Amino acid sequence: MWERIEPLMPADPARGxxxxxxxxxxxxxxxxxxxxSPWRDLPDELGSFKTAHKRLLRWAVDGTWARIFAAVLAAADAENDIGWTISVDSTVCRAHQHAAGARKKGESGRSEPADHALGRSRGGLGTKVHLASDSNARPLAIVLTAGQAGDAPTFTAVIAAIRVPRAASGRPRTRPDTVIADRAYSSRAIRAHLRQRHVKAVIPQPTDQVRHRLRRGSCGGRPPAFDLGTYQERNAVERCINRLKQWRGLAMRCDKLAIAYQAALHLAAILIWLRR
Structure with a gap:
């Protein structure tokens, strides 16, 4: 794994x-x-905890983690190892008390959201991780929001975050073949968005939408197409979430800054792809 990731690491600075x-x-x-574990509990053989923490933030700010993740995806795409029947879902990660207390306004030079992707839902303070996975339960895109945020309003941001560069030349691939999602994503806006991009949508309708359509009779229109066989592959995103939450520091957020937490998610995703 290190032989594959070493060429992607930043080079030494010209000065200093x-x-x-x-x-x-x-x-x-x-x-x-x-x-x-807390940063200060880092074993001595792994070096200074200050170096590791500063490097995590520095590479998050300059986009190093995102570039490495994109390069790993490009290598997988060159080998035709990405299943483009993708699944979209979200999961709530509880926030530790150490995650609170950061400045309300993002620091200059950092793409930090104003709320630090922290919010209170019924389960308490937390962060919601929205992600899209390929058909082999590997993450393709990760978006963070506050814990109380809905799934459907973030759907377009998750789809827009899918960007797999070509190994040779050409535009990055941003359009999957099929998108599978649960009933929380059943809306006319989402279906229209996928139809406009010529992407097949496999999303079941909730019972209230079905009753409303039947109540309107012929004015309710036809039911949206739904492939039950394809929908059974939605467990890929659930398995992807389970893989990420095997990292205890991702299952429970202890970072004050959202960019640090997302950088750790990118690192976990990079290692998942390198194990393929």
Whole structure:
């Protein structure tokens, strides 16, 4: 895995001190989020916790994690190893008390949301992770919102985040073949959005929408097409969520900044793809 990821790491700066060992830094960050331990409890053999924490934030701000993730996806696409029947869903990750207390306004130079992707829902303070997975339960796109945010309003942002560069030349691929989602995503706006992009939608209708259509009679129109056999593949996104939540530091958020938490999600996604 390191042989595949080493060429993607940033080069040493032209001036100043050289980077600390990239491999040890990645192992330190992965250890912290796999175990959900405090940064100060980092083992001595993994180096300074300050180095690992600063590197996590610095590479989140300059887009290094996103570039590595895109390069890994491009390599998988070059080998035709991406299943483009994708599934979309979300999961709520409870926030530890250490995740609260950050500044209400995002710091300058950082793409940090004003609410730090933290909000109170029925389960308490948390963050909602919206993601799209390929047919082999591997993440293609990750979007963070506050815990009380709805699924349907974030659907277009998740689809827009799918961007797989071509290994050779050409535009990145952004359009899947089929999108599978549960009843929470059943709306005319979502179906129209997918139809406009020529993407097959496999989304069941909730019972209230079915009753409303039948009540209107012929004015209710035809029911949307639904492929039950394809819908049974929706478990791919559930398995993808389970893979990510095997990292205890992702199952429970302890980061004050959303960019740090999303960087850890990108690292977990990178390692999932490198194990293919």
């Amino acid at each position: 001190r050289r980077w600390a060992d990239h491999r040890r830094t990645l192992e330190a960050i992965a250890w912290k989020y796999r175990t959900c």
